[in-house]
Amino acid sequence: MKLWKLGVIGLAVVLLFGVFAMADDPVTITFWHAMSSRYQPVLQKLVDDFTAENPNITVDLVYQGSYGDLQQKINASVVAGNPPTIAQMYENWVTPLIDVLYPIGPQMTAEEKADIIDGLVGSNTYNGVLTTVPFNKSIMVFYYRKDLVPNPPTTWAEYLQMSKDLTADTNGDGTIDRYGTGFRPSANPEQYLNFLEEAGGSILNDDWTEVTINNAQGLEAMEYAASLAPYSLITSSYMSDAFGANQVCMFIDTSAGYFYNNQAAESVGAEMGVSRVPMGPVNQKSMIQGTNLGVFDMNQTQAQKDAAVLLARFLLRPENTVYWAENSGYQPVTKSAYVTEEWENWVATHTYQQAMSAQMLDGFSQILHPNYGDMRDAIATSFEEVMMGESTPKAALDNLASELESLLE
Amino acid sequence: MRTKRRFAIPDEWRSRVFWKDTAAAYIYILPALAILGIFVFYPFFSAFRLSTFKWSVVRPPGTYIGLGNYTYIFHDKYFWQALWHTFYYVGINVPVTLFLALLVANLLNKKLRFLTFARTAYFLAYITPLVAVGMVWKWLYNWQYGLFNYFLGLFGSSLINWLGDKHLALPAVIIMSVWRFVGYEAIILLAGLQNIDQMYYEAARIDGASGFQVWRKVTIPLLTPQIFFVFIISLIGSFKIFTEVYVLFTGTSGPLRSAETLVYYIMRQGFFSTPHLGRAAAASVILFGIIFFFTILQLQITQRRVHYQ
Numbered sequence: 133m134k135l136w137k138l139g140v141i142g143l144a145v146v147l148l149f150g151v152f153a154m155a156d157d158p159v160t161i162t163f164w165h166a167m168s169s170r171y172q173p174v175l176q177k178l179v180d181d182f183t184a185e186n187p188n189i190t191v192d193l194v195y196q197g198s199y200g201d202l203q204q205k206i207n208a209s210v211v212a213g214n215p216p217t218i219a220q221m222y223e224n225w226v227t228p229l230i231d232v233l234y235p236i237g238p239q240m241t242a243e244e245k246a247d248i249i250d251g252l253v254g255s256n257t258y259n260g261v262l263t264t265v266p267f268n269k270s271i272m273v274f275y276y277r278k279d280l281v282p283n284p285p286t287t288w289a290e291y292l293q294m295s296k297d298l299t300a301d302t303n304g305d306g307t308i309d310r311y312g313t314g315f316r317p318s319a320n321p322e323q324y325l326n327f328l329e330e331a332g333g334s335i336l337n338d339d340w341t342e343v344t345i346n347n348a349q350g351l352e353a354m355e356y357a358a359s360l361a362p363y364s365l366i367t368s369s370y371m372s373d374a375f376g377a378n379q380v381c382m383f384i385d386t387s388a389g390y391f392y393n394n395q396a397a398e399s400v401g402a403e404m405g406v407s408r409v410p411m412g413p414v415n416q417k418s419m420i421q422g423t424n425l426g427v428f429d430m431n432q433t434q435a436q437k438d439a440a441v442l443l444a445r446f447l448l449r450p451e452n453t454v455y456w457a458e459n460s461g462y463q464p465v466t467k468s469a470y471v472t473e474e475w476e477n478w479v480a481t482h483t484y485q486q487a488m489s490a491q492m493l494d495g496f497s498q499i500l501h502p503n504y505g506d507m508r509d510a511i512a513t514s515f516e517e518v519m520m521g522e523s524t525p526k527a528a529l530d531n532l533a534s535e536l537e538s539l540l541e
Numbered sequence: 542m543r544t545k546r547r548f549a550i551p552d553e554w555r556s557r558v559f560w561k562d563t564a565a566a567y568i569y570i571l572p573a574l575a576i577l578g579i580f581v582f583y584p585f586f587s588a589f590r591l592s593t594f595k596w597s598v599v600r601p602p603g604t605y606i607g608l609g610n611y612t613y614i615f616h617d618k619y620f621w622q623a624l625w626h627t628f629y630y631v632g633i634n635v636p637v638t639l640f641l642a643l644l645v646a647n648l649l650n651k652k653l654r655f656l657t658f659a660r661t662a663y664f665l666a667y668i669t670p671l672v673a674v675g676m677v678w679k680w681l682y683n684w685q686y687g688l689f690n691y692f693l694g695l696f697g698s699s700l701i702n703w704l705g706d707k708h709l710a711l712p713a714v715i716i717m718s719v720w721r722f723v724g725y726e727a728i729i730l731l732a733g734l735q736n737i738d739q740m741y742y743e744a745a746r747i748d749g750a751s752g753f754q755v756w757r758k759v760t761i762p763l764l765t766p767q768i769f770f771v772f773i774i775s776l777i778g779s780f781k782i783f784t785e786v787y788v789l790f791t792g793t794s795g796p797l798r799s800a801e802t803l804v805y806y807i808m809r810q811g812f813f814s815t816p817h818l819g820r821a822a823a824a825s826v827i828l829f830g831i832i833f834f835f836t837i838l839q840l841q842i843t844q845r846r847v848h849y850q
Contacts, residue, residue: 200792204812207598228597228816307700309685318793366705368793369679377686505814516797520707 159435160190161217161443166202166423167195167268167460174459182446189439199423214431218440220267220423223255227502230258234429237262239441244448247466251420255497264424265444266465268456271492272326272418274409275375275393276382277402284382284407288330288356291410295363298381314365314380315357317516321508322419323384324515327353329419329496330412335511335536340501343536345511346529352413354518354525361519372396384409386421387488390461406484408491420495422462454478463492503539510535592823597816610823619798620824623806626711630718630802631779638719638775639768642726649727650734660731663724671721675788678717679704682789710795714785722778726771733767734760769843773836780832783808803828 167175172195179191194216196202203225209215210232226233237245238261245253245262252266276284280298285291295312302310315323328334333349336342344350365380367373372389374380376396385393390406397404409418425447427440446452450469457464458478469475470489479485498504514532517523523531553559592610596603614620649660666674681688682703690700703713741763745755761768783804786794794801794809801809803824811821 200813207812207816210598211601224815229599231599305699309700318796318798319791366796368704368790368796370791377683379685503815505816509809509814513798520796522707522797 157435158188159439160192161436161439162192162194164194164196164202164216164219166197166199166220171460174456178447178452178456182443186442191443215428217432217436218425218427218443221426222423223498223500224504226264226426227500232428232430233263234427234437235261235263236265236427236441236444240445244445247468249465249467249493251495251497252465255500256424258500264426265448267423267425267447268462269420269422269465270386270388270462271420271488271495272322272384272409273387273487273491274384274407276405277397278405279402280381284405285410287411292359295360299363310378311365311380312363313360314367314371314374314383315519316367316371317519318512319368321512321515322421324357324511326384326409326418327357327412329417330415332414335499335507340540343533345536346533350529351525354529358518358525361521366519376400387463388461390484406487408487417494417496418491420497463488506539507536588822588825591819592826594819596818603819610819613820614823620806622798623801623803626801627780627803629711630715630782631776634715634718634779635775638722638726639772641719641723642730645723645727646730646734649731664728666721667725671784672788674721675785679789682713704789705796707796707799710800714789714800718785722775726775729771730764730767733764737763773839776835777832780828
């Protein structure tokens, strides 16, 4: 009798413990990222907060080097059938990997999905499904030296005029040594894509069946870029190099470059200003760049995938995306984040953020065509040809259009 | 009798010691063979296979498309451009470096002061990490603040946009490479020079040969093994040029892709944008073919010309 009772109690304990353990089964996920040392404590803090809230989850944060290294390692891990649970990824990395990803969107509430900034929804949606979610996002803004540019240009025409006025041979040796503005076409074709958007143009039509980059709007954008060329430093290096060497006075660059550009301005004893990009003929939009978070379906248990989705959703919470933005220099990615008191105070004390926030909320992202990587290469080359005076805008765009057509498939 | 002998088992096969030795030999080379097999031979052969597939990372090996990748590459103007740039680079870099290395080796072979220092200094360029070298040279080449333009300015030259001009991008890479490899090649040649027996020089002098004759008829022929070695090594290395370009032009391949070499082209196809691993493999196979051809050619020519003491 006693033994029988003991047995029942024992069984009950085991069952109870079993249920309890199932609810809180320890799960470990791997998070690959490319955030260098400056960002790592910030990311670690967010992950620590997350694991404090979910004590059964362990997150292995693994720094994988530069974005290029990260992409190659992700690709290699997919080939080997053993990718991480969650990783940072650019849009054009995702298109070849789409079949091995676990879509995050279907696991999110409608409210959460609606909170993502409009310009970031399309670039995370593949075949109609929100697959990845935005993470570290930056926006193209206008940087200028306050001592040389008291009032930043607000229109294309002003930008052109000021570039012209500021281009000078300051030491009188007969060659220009200070340019009004600067471009890095081979490395940053997004500078042209910004003009293209502001002129109301696009690379392809909406259903990707036709190349539209050489239509009237595309041409207007390229002709505008060409008109700036004589007053522009053309380089492949970061603009901060030239900025810190007194070689350029103002330029369009990503908000992620803020700290480097600011440092460069300080190194020549100047104060730097940040404003919205000059208004184009149609709008004043600029391009959002940076990576998203994707969860892998391949070689993961359901518990791991759930945990990774939970982490992605955790990072989207207003307080977390704001914490990330304030400490990393990237931009918040949800609409609700921009109206938190915390962020409003932050912007009030960090005036350069005003332009970035404003630009972010009506920003646009790249298209998700599977061949976008190749298209970007082709655009970069044509943009460079025009900026270096090797080709007229019309000829370059027609040539580009036929190259892009071969990439439509 | 003859046919019988042809099929006869070699005598040593009958000996147990022979088999024991053979087995032992294989055990000794096994670790190296395993490493080479996994990291060299397997990738080498799979590159050939991969070059006939259309594959972008997921679900290896993708779709078999025969010679489709080769057709694409041969119709790609950037491939031909990259090929031309590579030959341009090799054609100038290899002979210029070798010539300068010969001069330097001859100098270092003289009884000079600070000789050890000079040797170290020349070799330092070679052992410094390439990326660090590239960073420094990027500033040396800066059009406004670079050291080169400063010196050229002393002679009244106007500012040269080394890294921003499509005609100068590749020469800029070549200058950096020459600087980097002269020391390395010179040290190897120097070792060869010091190995030449003095009796040849004494004999030449007794026969009344002039300085140049001695150099032409004694030094150079006896140095051919080293020259040959250096030539092959630098030829193969030069065909594989990539990092120099990548660092000097901040990840791009120079203005208007003017310094895009074959390896950069391979990296672009396979890794830098949309991953076309089949195309990258096909371009690698072509590069292999080129290097293989030149190595065989050199071997053919030099077998008749290299003199060993």
